[in-house]
Amino acid sequence: MEPSVVLHHLGFCCGRSFILWISWDRLLIRQEGHVKYRIISVGKIREPFYLQGANEYLKRLKPYTAIGLTDGWEEKISPNAGPKDIEKCLLKEGERVLSRLGDNELLVAFDPIGQMMTSEEFARQIEEWNHSGRNRVNLLVGGAHGLHAKVKNAAGCLISFSPMTLPHQMAVLILTEQIYRGFKILRGEPYHK
Numbered sequence: 001m002e003p004s005v006v007l008h009h010l011g012f013c014c015g016r017s018f019i020l021w022i023s024w025d026r027l028l029i030r031q032e033g034h035v036k037y038r039i040i041s042v043g044k045i046r047e048p049f050y051l052q053g054a055n056e057y058l059k060r061l062k063p064y065t066a067i068g069l070t071d072g073w074e075e076k077i078s079p080n081a082g083p084k085d086i087e088k089c090l091l092k093e094g095e096r097v098l099s100r101l102g103d104n105e106l107l108v109a110f111d112p113i114g115q116m117m118t119s120e121e122f123a124r125q126i127e128e129w130n131h132s133g134r135n136r137v138n139l140l141v142g143g144a145h146g147l148h149a150k151v152k153n154a155a156g157c158l159i160s161f162s163p164m165t166l167p168h169q170m171a172v173l174i175l176t177e178q179i180y181r182g183f184k185i186l187r188g189e190p191y192h193k
Helices: 048-061 083-099 119-130 149-154 168-187
Strands: 005-013 016-022 027-031 036-041 066-071 105-116 136-141 157-160
Touching: 036 168, 048 066, 048 168, 066 168, 083 149, 105 149, 119 157, 119 168, 136 168
Parallel strands: 036 066, 036 136, 105 136, 105 157
Antiparallel strands: 005 016, 016 027
């Protein structure tokens, strides 16, 4: 639920405006404006049903935040590639991702070795990101071979959906749904379990 009343403009800090709001159950100090979110799928989302599902959740997220999805950042590699070729491929993909991050942006990588969270914990993490003062949060889903160690080390946060391997297309769909669920939880709005 949107805060109902602007109580007082608190001033400016680091070029940003802060406003004291009253919401349903608590007072909040919020940065004026919203953090932008970008989902980066290294692999291309080829299956129409995954893309349709992800786009549906992105559409539902419009009232809550500015969010976009970009995909297809993978390197071409032979299906018979050996470990050295895969390592080179991962490095190139990783460098491509890291080179496209702007100043004051956060990188969050999704990887099986990351921290597992409940939906409520993920919602609290979104709330932290929303109040972080960052320009954008980049949510990265690796391709067929995962992510290079350089990218994992550069990430401010590593999150795991499951210790099981998921197709990257499915991971993107799950991510968009969990972001939507997280915003619904934060707003105290009903959403099926």
